[in-house]
Amino acid sequence: MSSTIWQPASACGPQCRPAGAAAVRAGTTVVRLAALVGVLLSALVLVPLLRHAAARAVSRGILAALGVELVWRGPAPRPGSLLVANHVSWLDVVALLAVTPVRLVAKHDVRAWPAVGALAALTGSIFVDRSRPKRLPATVAEVAAALRAGWSVAVFPEGTTFCGAERGRFRPAVFQAAVDAGAPVVPVAIRYGTPDAAFVGDDTLWSSVRRVAGLRGLTVTLVGSPALRPEPGADRRALARAARMTI
Numbered sequence: 001m002s003s004t005i006w007q008p009a010s011a012c013g014p015q016c017r018p019a020g021a022a023a024v025r026a027g028t029t030v031v032r033l034a035a036l037v038g039v040l041l042s043a044l045v046l047v048p049l050l051r052h053a054a055a056r057a058v059s060r061g062i063l064a065a066l067g068v069e070l071v072w073r074g075p076a077p078r079p080g081s082l083l084v085a086n087h088v089s090w091l092d093v094v095a096l097l098a099v100t101p102v103r104l105v106a107k108h109d110v111r112a113w114p115a116v117g118a119l120a121a122l123t124g125s126i127f128v129d130r131s132r133p134k135r136l137p138a139t140v141a142e143v144a145a146a147l148r149a150g151w152s153v154a155v156f157p158e159g160t161t162f163c164g165a166e167r168g169r170f171r172p173a174v175f176q177a178a179v180d181a182g183a184p185v186v187p188v189a190i191r192y193g194t195p196d197a198a199f200v201g202d203d204t205l206w207s208s209v210r211r212v213a214g215l216r217g218l219t220v221t222l223v224g225s226p227a228l229r230p231e232p233g234a235d236r237r238a239l240a241r242a243a244r245m246t247i
Contacts, residue, residue, distance in 0.1 A: 008159040008168055013201030016163035021196040022216040032213040035065035047122045055123045059098035066213050072099045074224030077186040080150045081227060082178040084243050085188040087156035088164050089199040092190050095220050096154045103146055105155040113205055136173055143177035157240060163198040172240040179234050184227035187246040193219040
């Protein structure tokens with residue numbers, strides 16, 4: 001497996017964000033950031049106690065604190081589904097946790113992110129170490145086991161973030177987990193009202209959070225498609241292409 005396939009790159013960066021995005025007053029940004037801190041502090045208490053029951057409420061609280069409207073369209077995914085989505089921002093993770101109970105497949109770097117990493121770990125995220133490609137089969141097996149146990153698992157098969165207008169190809173490895181588990185694959189398109197929400201280029205988590213908190217009327221829309229149901233022995237590459245085309 002080449003390093004390019006294992007660690008995909010995105011050409012998206014600050015040039016993807018046009019100037020003149022609608023912004024709130026500086027005071028509103030400060031209030032939103034303070035509200036976000038409050039939600040995250042409450043999460044440190046609630047999530048260890050209630051786990052998935054609290055994760056949805058905390059995720060919705062994060063979106064509300066930042067002034068982000070969440071819209072879900074399409075059929076509700078059944079438990080035990082593999083949700084595959086395009087990847088635009090760290091907000092994608094929060095939005096998915098806000099709409100349905102899922103375990104996330106995330107790069108191991110996320111574990112070190114303030115609050116977000118703790119939330120991901122406590123909700124049973126499956127972390128991928130890109131520096132150890134030989135661990136990939138074990139990760140696929142872990143995803144398949146979670147699906148067989150009735151958990152829905154969400155993954156971003158592009159492997160990195162894009163601005164929304166640009167998208168990457170879907171890496172097929174994790175689709176093997178759905179084939180092995182006989183689990184439905186639910187493509188989910190994630191769309192933002194402005195490219196300013198994208199977490200790309202030289203962004204840090206803090207700079208992205210501050211920018212999102214300053215946006216006026218930001219909406220994230222998740223569009224769930226009808227499930228793809230792979231036959232036993234299905235080709236994971238064909239399944240990945242079908243999911244990407246659906247999105």
